[in-house]
Amino acid sequence: MKAIIMTATGGPDVLQLQELPKPTIRQPGEVLVQLKGAGINPVDTKLRTRGTFYPDRSPTILGCDGAGVVDAVGREVKNFQKGDEVYFCFGGIGGPEGNYGEYAVVDHRFIAKKPRTLSFAEASAAPLVLITAWEALHDRARIQPEDTVLIHGGAGGVGHVAIQLAKQTGARVCVTVSCEEKEELACSLGADHIINYRQTDFVEAIMEWTSGKGVDVVFDTVGGEIFEKSCGAVAMYGDLVTLLQPSANINWNTARARNLRFSLELMLTPMHRGLISALEHQADILHCCAELFDSERLRLHFQQTFPLAEAAAAHRLLERGGMMGKLALEMG
Incomplete structure (x- = not known):
């Protein structure tokens, strides 16, 4: 799969497009998602410049937010099936488990059905x-x-x-x-x-x-x-x-x-500390928000998308400051 990786901290140019092996399901409760979009957040730029939560794990794929289509499910997954459209906030704080790529593997307990009224790019920019x-x-x-x-x-x-x-x-x-x-x-x-x-x-x-x-x-x-x-x-x-x-x-x-x-408030704590019940609560939040989006009681102010290969340009725009609206990467 194509993915944006970083092997060192620094400016936006440390983000490089490379070909990596497609991730595979290893646990019975996991879901393989073909990503259609990945949100860009300020935490991504901070991790890029200061270092990740796991500096000993390299290369790193950034991106906590993702949205896409379920490609495969583990044998214990009952609430999702191939073809479901989902969104989530998981990964992207160190190591290869991030969302600046074409596929990601996520525990089914940490994802939610995508709001029907949002595009994949919009949905990917929303979870965090x-x-x-x-x-x-x-x-x-x-x-x-x-x-x-x-x-x-x-x-x-x-x-x-x-x-x-x-x-x-x-x-x-x-x-x-x-x-x-x-x-x-x-x-x-x-x-x-x-x-x-x-x-x-x-x-x-x-x-x-x-x-x-x-x-x-x-x-x-x-x-x-x-x-x-x-x-x-x-x-x-x-x-x-x-x-x-x-x-x-x-x-x-x-x-x-x-x-x-x-x-x-640091919403990354459950992911960093492996707090399962808190991560499940975050998925519940996304479920509630999907209902708000679809009933037109919530909207996302969305500004711009970038192709996956232009992740560095997206980081430059975000770091310029004063921006209104959310950014996302689109995968092909």
Whole structure:
């Protein structure tokens, strides 16, 4: 099969198209998927430049997200059959088990039927951001109807999905964005209040929006100084969930005085640690989201596809920053 591999860390040019043996089913619960698309995520570029979770395993095929058609199933697989269209988030964090290629083998417990209303490219770009947003809002913050929620980076890959999931719960949603185009996207997705953080102090704007109370939940997809500053925008006994590791020199006084509850969200942990029940939960999330897509209650803001051979160009575009919408590779 054709696949994009890397044998060393570095810039996008370390991604090389090569011919590799087609993977085979080795366990009775596995599924062989003929991939039609692979999502491109920021974690891919970080693993490419900094190294993977398994630096001793080479070559590496990147790509956590995939979508395609079931080509074969192990003897214990009952819920999938040859020809089924599926999508999943598994692999791509080190070694040859990634999705920048024409085939992948995945445990049947970790995949879900593809949304009928999405193309393979669109479906392949969705799993990581869907799982991240869902876990952050539902599993970490335990969002409730009528909650007020601030989502930083509301036009980003995770943020634009989080807006919609929060609205599905019945929450009132405020987002931060950087420009008018992103304001328009956030508004079209249902955001109730939009703050251009380059023009307005978001803490002051939140206090005005909530009549001085603060929001029940802040979902931080940006990190850095935004995390510490966000403590002043959360209501007493509220939740702050972040995707990034907080700085070691944060002043926690405001957070302590407000009795805030903090959560860290890294959706790759179950894959890295082999947490089977958590991986099954992530597949359940994808199943729920497929129903939301197909009932037109959820949409993916998709920007562009690249042929598999142009993975390096896709990485360059993503690393340029300021992008709206998701990217994916297409396999022939």
